[in-house]
Amino acid sequence: MxxxxxxxxxxxxxxxxxxxxxxxxxxxxxxxxEYVEALRxxxxxxxxxxxxxxxxxxxxxxxxxxxxxxxxxxxxxxVDVGDQELPDRQTLALPKVVTARxxxxxxxxxxxxxxxxxVQPAKLEDGWATEPFNLTEINGxxxxxxxxxxxxxxxxxxxxxEAYQKLSMxxxxxxxxxxxxxxxxGSNGLEAMILAQKDTFFSDVDYIVVSDxxxxxxxxxxxxxxxxxxxxxxEVHGPKQDLHSGVYGGTxxxxxxxxxxxxxxxxxxxxxxKPLCLFFSxxxxxxxxxxxxxxxxxxxxxxxxxxxxxxxAHKWRYPTVSIHGIEGAFSDPGTKTVIxxxxxxxxxxxxxxxxxxxxxxxxxxDHLHSVFSKRQSPNTLKVSMVIGxxxxxxxxxxxxxxxxxxxxxxxxxxxxxxxxEGGTIPISRTFQDVTGKSIIMLPIGGFDDGLHSQNEKMxxxxxxxxxxxxxxxxxxxxxxxxxxx
Amino acid sequence: MxxxxxxxxxxxxxxxxxxxxxxxxxxxxxxxxEYVEALRxxxxxxxxxxxxxxxxxxxxxxxxxxxxxxxxxxxxxxVDVGDQELPDRQTLALPKVVTARxxxxxxxxxxxxxxxxxVQPAKLEDGWATEPFNLTEINGxxxxxxxxxxxxxxxxxxxxxEAYQKLSMxxxxxxxxxxxxxxxxGSNGLEAMILAQKDTFFSDVDYIVVSDxxxxxxxxxxxxxxxxxxxxxxEVHGPKQDLHSGVYGGTxxxxxxxxxxxxxxxxxxxxxxKPLCLFFSxxxxxxxxxxxxxxxxxxxxxxxxxxxxxxxAHKWRYPTVSIHGIEGAFSDPGTKTVIxxxxxxxxxxxxxxxxxxxxxxxxxxDHLHSVFSKRQSPNTLKVSMVIGxxxxxxxxxxxxxxxxxxxxxxxxxxxxxxxxEGGTIPISRTFQDVTGKSIIMLPIGGFDDGLHSQNEKMxxxxxxxxxxxxxxxxxxxxxxxxxxx
Numbered sequence: 001m002x003x004x005x006x007x008x009x010x011x012x013x014x015x016x017x018x019x020x021x022x023x024x025x026x027x028x029x030x031x032x033x034e035y036v037e038a039l040r041x042x043x044x045x046x047x048x049x050x051x052x053x054x055x056x057x058x059x060x061x062x063x064x065x066x067x068x069x070x071x072x073x074x075x076x077x078x079v080d081v082g083d084q085e086l087p088d089r090q091t092l093a094l095p096k097v098v099t100a101r102x103x104x105x106x107x108x109x110x111x112x113x114x115x116x117x118x119v120q121p122a123k124l125e126d127g128w129a130t131e132p133f134n135l136t137e138i139n140g141x142x143x144x145x146x147x148x149x150x151x152x153x154x155x156x157x158x159x160x161x162e163a164y165q166k167l168s169m170x171x172x173x174x175x176x177x178x179x180x181x182x183x184x185x186g187s188n189g190l191e192a193m194i195l196a197q198k199d200t201f202f203s204d205v206d207y208i209v210v211s212d213x214x215x216x217x218x219x220x221x222x223x224x225x226x227x228x229x230x231x232x233x234x235e236v237h238g239p240k241q242d243l244h245s246g247v248y249g250g251t252x253x254x255x256x257x258x259x260x261x262x263x264x265x266x267x268x269x270x271x272x273x274k275p276l277c278l279f280f281s282x283x284x285x286x287x288x289x290x291x292x293x294x295x296x297x298x299x300x301x302x303x304x305x306x307x308x309x310x311x312x313a314h315k316w317r318y319p320t321v322s323i324h325g326i327e328g329a330f331s332d333p334g335t336k337t338v339i340x341x342x343x344x345x346x347x348x349x350x351x352x353x354x355x356x357x358x359x360x361x362x363x364x365x366d367h368l369h370s371v372f373s374k375r376q377s378p379n380t381l382k383v384s385m386v387i388g389x390x391x392x393x394x395x396x397x398x399x400x401x402x403x404x405x406x407x408x409x410x411x412x413x414x415x416x417x418x419x420x421e422g423g424t425i426p427i428s429r430t431f432q433d434v435t436g437k438s439i440i441m442l443p444i445g446g447f448d449d450g451l452h453s454q455n456e457k458m459x460x461x462x463x464x465x466x467x468x469x470x471x472x473x474x475x476x477x478x479x480x481x482x483x484x485x
Numbered sequence: 486m487x488x489x490x491x492x493x494x495x496x497x498x499x500x501x502x503x504x505x506x507x508x509x510x511x512x513x514x515x516x517x518x519e520y521v522e523a524l525r526x527x528x529x530x531x532x533x534x535x536x537x538x539x540x541x542x543x544x545x546x547x548x549x550x551x552x553x554x555x556x557x558x559x560x561x562x563x564v565d566v567g568d569q570e571l572p573d574r575q576t577l578a579l580p581k582v583v584t585a586r587x588x589x590x591x592x593x594x595x596x597x598x599x600x601x602x603x604v605q606p607a608k609l610e611d612g613w614a615t616e617p618f619n620l621t622e623i624n625g626x627x628x629x630x631x632x633x634x635x636x637x638x639x640x641x642x643x644x645x646x647e648a649y650q651k652l653s654m655x656x657x658x659x660x661x662x663x664x665x666x667x668x669x670x671g672s673n674g675l676e677a678m679i680l681a682q683k684d685t686f687f688s689d690v691d692y693i694v695v696s697d698x699x700x701x702x703x704x705x706x707x708x709x710x711x712x713x714x715x716x717x718x719x720e721v722h723g724p725k726q727d728l729h730s731g732v733y734g735g736t737x738x739x740x741x742x743x744x745x746x747x748x749x750x751x752x753x754x755x756x757x758x759k760p761l762c763l764f765f766s767x768x769x770x771x772x773x774x775x776x777x778x779x780x781x782x783x784x785x786x787x788x789x790x791x792x793x794x795x796x797x798a799h800k801w802r803y804p805t806v807s808i809h810g811i812e813g814a815f816s817d818p819g820t821k822t823v824i825x826x827x828x829x830x831x832x833x834x835x836x837x838x839x840x841x842x843x844x845x846x847x848x849x850x851d852h853l854h855s856v857f858s859k860r861q862s863p864n865t866l867k868v869s870m871v872i873g874x875x876x877x878x879x880x881x882x883x884x885x886x887x888x889x890x891x892x893x894x895x896x897x898x899x900x901x902x903x904x905x906e907g908g909t910i911p912i913s914r915t916f917q918d919v920t921g922k923s924i925i926m927l928p929i930g931g932f933d934d935g936l937h938s939q940n941e942k943m944x945x946x947x948x949x950x951x952x953x954x955x956x957x958x959x960x961x962x963x964x965x966x967x968x969x970x
Contacts, residue, residue: 048937050819121821127726185820214732227731231820241612244937246712246908247699249835250805253795256753257808264749267742311736320735322824323742325814329833332812334535335670335716336606337833337870338937339807346815348822351733386820423731452823 020169021410021477025353025468026164032464035159038068038141039463040135040339042151043144049095049118049185053085058095058181061117065100065154065179072162074100074177079197081189084182094189095181102161103174109477110174112205112437114427115154116183119146120452122307127454140460147458153211154179156444156463160470172478176205180427183212186231186387187426194427194434207400207477210428211466212231214445220412222404223441224394225316225420226428228351230360231387231426234259234368235344238379243339253377256329256343262371262381263345267321309359316420319355323347334429348387352424357388389426392439400440403476407442410472413464423451442473504960505654506895510953512648517949520644521627523553524948525620527602527631527636534580534603534670537571543580543666546602550639550664551583557647559585559662564682566674569667578611579674580666584686587646588659594962595659597690597922599698599912600639601668604631605937612939625945632943633934638696640662641929641948645955661690665912670698671716671872671909679912679919687920692885692962695913696951698906699930705893705954707886708926709879710801711903711913713836715845716872719744719853720829723864728824738862740828741814747856747866748830752806801905804840808832833872835907842873874911877924885925888961892927895957896950908936929954 028035047061048054062078069076077099083091095118122132122145135144142152157177164171176194178201182188194202215221228400238255239248314320328343330336349360365383372381394401396418408416421441431439444466513520532546533539547563554561562584568576580603607617607630615621620629627637642662649656663686667673679687700706723740788855799805813828815821834845852870857866879886881903893901906926916924929951935941 047820050821051817051949052819120823121815121817121819229731229822231822241935241940242938244833244908244935245805245807245809245833246714246906247800247936249807249833250799250803251907255806256810257806259750260745260748260808261748262747264747267746308884314735315732318735320730320824321742322730322734322739323732323745323814324821324823325741325816325825326811327816327818329808329816330606330810330812331814331816332536332606334533334537334606335831335833336535336809336937337669337714337716337807338605338809340810347819348730348734348820350731421731422734422736423729450726450729451732452729453819455726 002355004125008328019172020167021472021475022167023167024163024471027139027167028159028464028467028477029470031159031289032460035155035463035467036135036137038155039142039147039152039458043135043147044133044166046133047118047146047181048121049182050121052092055095055254058118059093062179062181064411065117068158069098069100069177072102072158072165076100079193081193083453084188088439097181097190097193098177098179100177101174102176103171104204105174108171108173109206109480110176110204110267111474111477112178112202112208113157113175114178114208114210115157116150116180118181118184118434119149119151120184122456129455132456137460141457142460142463143455145456146459147392147456148214148445149451149456150183150212152458152463153444153466155212156467157470160468160474163467163471164474172475175206175474176201183426186389187430190427191430191434198434202437205435205437208431208435208437208439209473210425210439210441211443211470212425213423213441214449214451215442215443215447216417216419217447219414219417220408221417221419221443222396222401222408223419223421223443224232224396224401225353226392226425227316227319227422228357228389228391228429229348229387229424229427230357230364230385230389231346231348232364233251233344233346233384233386234263235342235382237382239339239341242341245337245339248339251337252339252340253379255379256340258372258375258377258379258381259326259343259345261375262368263323263347265371266295266367267323315422319350319352321347321349350424351389351391353391353393355391357385357390361385361388387426389424390429392425394427394439398438399480400438401479403480404440404442404473406476407472425474440468444469500517504657506957506960507801508652509648509654509956512773513949513952513956516644520640520948520952521620521622521774521945523640524627524632524637524943527640528620528632531618532603532631532666533606534667536606537577540577540580543603544578545585547580547664547666550602553643554585554662557587557643557650561585566678569673571670573740582666582675582678583662583664585662586659587661588656589689590659590944593658594965595661595689596959596962597663597687598641598642598659598915599663599693599695599916601635601665602631602639603666603669604634604636605669606647607941608734614785614940616850617941622945625946626942627945628940628942630941632941633699633930634936634941635668635697637943637948638929638951639666641952642696642955644952645959647734648952648956649959657873657960659689660959661686666934668911671874672915675912676919678914679915683919687922689967690920690922693916693920693922693924694958695910695924695926696928697910698908698926698928699902699934699936700928700932701902701904702932704899704902705897706904706928707881707889708904708906708928709881709886710838711877711910711926712804712907713842713874713876713911713914714803714833714872714909715836715842715849715874716831716833717849718829718869718871719748719830720827720867721864722827722867724824724826727826730824733824737824738864739824740864741825742863742967743857743860743862743866744811744828744830746860747853748808750856751852752808759939800907802837804837806834814823835909836874838876840876842870842875846870846873872911874909877910877914877917879924883923884965885962888965889925889927889958892954892958896954899911927954927958
């Protein structure tokens with residue numbers, strides 16, 4: 001877009017397309033029941049990308065996304081991104097990536113909205129108060145797996161575009177959508193697709209917005225950085241089959257004891273200052289921080305940092321390791337007395353800027369193999385990194401962030417928190433590296449939405465006001481001048 | 486029984502009741518299809534005593550046992566042994582203990598047959614080649630959960646008694662049955678019941694036989710000792726709910742890392758000779774032993790003892806620890822990124838003579854709490870021993886063992902292996918302590934039956950020849966003179 005074009009847009013905006021925010025906001029308020037029903041339909045689809053048995057549901061979810069965008073009059077494509085290779089060497093079709101375009105006015109900026117509609121696993125027996133795939137409203141909160149992460153935000157973007165359409169107002173910017181179904185397991189296939197479409201779909205994109213995160217408090221936020229994630233499987237393989245622990249106990253080296261031994265040695269507690277601790281860099285535990293966090297998150301859990309600045313640093317700036325669980329061992333209620341023959345630990349390390357997943361993969365694998373070899377166990381260890389997502393960090397002085405700030409000010413009458421995210425939106429870094437475009441994260445999820453855990457929810461307030469925020473953001477974007485960028 | 490009575494028995498045996506083994510054995514051979522069908526009916530009942538959701542099935546199983554004994558004309562009682570207290574303080578009715586009596590001739594010895602009809606958990610997806618609760622015959626083996634442990638042996642004892650009845654031969658000894666449904670979880674309720682019936686049901690019992698174990702090789706065996714079992718839960722409780730590992734990772738002390746840390750420190754590898762290793766006393770690993778075990782068990786697994794005598798000592802004479810699994814953590818396929826809020830490790834320590842479960846409970850709990858307290862974690866640890874079963878050791882010079890040896894010689898034409906058992910039959914020790922009666926273990930299960938693991942089976946050969954063995958044993962028992970005991 002040249003300077004002449006920019007000037008003509010500014011002229012247009014100040015006359016024909018004067019922003020009628022109140023009218024749009026009223027439209028949103030009047031249609032909120034319809035929006036909740038749309039979310040209910042989407043949450044009902046168990047689009048768990050980590051469970052291969054749910055893959056048909058995931059395909060169906062992508063079709064529903066394409067259908068919705070088509071109904072809105074978008075130019076929609078369902079892009080085949082190939083197959084996923086499973087650990088057992090079998091292959092499985094990846095869910096298609098859905099792209100759409102609304103408007104192609106060369107005199108307008110073009111925003112690309114990224115979102116995902118796959119979800120984390122969830123079962124009622126994990127401790128949900130309601131059926132996780134049946135959206136249930138309690139006290140203004142809409143409970144359901146994927147409600148906040150990321151189905152409601154994706155829908156809110158669609159509602160925002162649709163509001164302009166229904167009120168016969170021209171979109172202030174061209175809007176493109178790119179919606180995927182593998183985010184929760186590392187956006188398999190998406191990077192290659194972005195590379196392939198760098199000079200086609202992305203050629204006219206000016207900005208990319210991601211709304212796959214949450215606020216830090218009750219104050220709206222703009223996110224300028226995320227941690228990456230390297231997800232590992234450490235598998236110890238021993239006897240050919242599970243064995244009776246009475247009959248064989250004492251005569252076999254148990255894979256479970258090997259696995260727990262190497263994990264125990266690799267993840268020290270906060271009071272162990274030994275250099276063998278590969279993962280942790282921890283401050284002293286102090287109860288004062290619990291009160292701070294209680295105010296901020298309403299979740300009581302044991303924190304170990306002392307100061308607010310430390311706490312936020314540990315959430316956003318430092319790496320961390322979590323051990324999620326062990327597959328293959330006895331995990332049901334009851335007292336089975338078996339020696340499991342093959343056990344697989346799952347753990348992940350959150351990445352921060354200047355960490356390279358390839359290096360992390362080698363270091364972790366070398367470390368575990370080194371600890372394992374000292375045991376001189378006859379069992380075998382296999383370490384594999386199944387997700388390797390890079391961290392992302394943006395410049396908050398970019399006009400894109402000014403636009404976000406202005407939009408928040410209009411809808412919520414406050415200045416936003418400028419925050420980073422401890423979680424991972426793998427594709428943000430890829431967008432930045434491949435397309436060279438500017439990226440902003442504009443969350444609408446609440447600080448207490450319970451992403452990835454039991455009783456995930458999206459509040460009706462955040463869903464509806466978030467839709468208005470996106471409407472306002474589209475307008476603010478249109479006022480960015482070429483000179484400012 | 487006085488000397489006069491004994492002499493009159495000897496007289497009777499040598500004339501009217503001359504033992505017609507061949508006729509009885511032929512009867513058994515002719516009815517083997519019927520026996521397999523009976524086993525099929527029993528295996529079809531998922532009588533898993535460790536899973537409270539299967540309790541109705543367990544009650545139904547006990548009713549089937551009572552019904553069978555009634556059909557055989559026994560004096561049957563279903564004894565209420567009270568309630569089980571669950572970890573959440575709720576109570577659940579224990580399965581009734583079924584007792585029965587066949588014959589009450591004061592001039593004959595009285596044998597009490599103990600068995601159990603509850604089973605370990607089993608699911609097809611654990612790696613079973615056939616549906617675990619659908620008895621399936623392949624190459625002469627009858628595959629199904631509980632087939633060998635302990636449903637077929639219990640049925641074989643019933644078939645043995647029934648064979649005498651059907652051929653109108655007097656039973657050489659009075660036979661009593663005591664069949665329970667909580668063996669796999671520590672025979673909850675049975676000890677109190679035995680104590681209560683010490684002077685009633687058990688008053689005229691001379692000998693107790695248990696057939697809840699297996700041979701060491703293809704040669705029939707008599708078992709004279711078992712290890713006990715102390716089963717522990719170690720639960721670490723942290724945040725109120727599961728947390729997203731990206732959002733909260735680095736700011737909470739994760740219960741899973743605490744748990745793995747304390748378990749890792751408490752179970753050293755075989756090459757760590759440190760005294761902190763509470764559980765292990767291990768010899769060097771050597772591959773030669775693998776060949777020995779391959780011949781003996783056809784299961785290839787990593788063994789670490791050098792000599793045959795060491796191997797058997799590690800199976801029978803030394804304690805061992807097994808870590809079975811972790812409840813509460815992520816155990817499914819896939820890559821969930823969650824920090825579990827509450828995780829519960831399950832491990833068990835096999836007991837040997839002179840170990841006292843009460844002492845073991847205190848030592849394990851103290852040790853884990855001591856290791857845990859060094860971590861200065863804000864999480865909480867709870868250690869509980871949910872099974873505390875004592876070991877048992879008998880005198881192989883007792884005439885009861887001579888009777889077993891003679892019966893084996895008659896049916897199989899070989900001398901038995903005299904063996905001990907690495908597994909636990911908790912009640913054998915209780916029988917000995919409470920009733921003061923002599924106990925023998927007369928197994929009919931094969932060495933490769935896969936108790937507690939996938940593809941458990943009972944061979945048709947062992948089931949049918951085992952029935953004949955019990956028939957012969959009843960006769961041998963009747964010939965024990967008072968003087969010999």
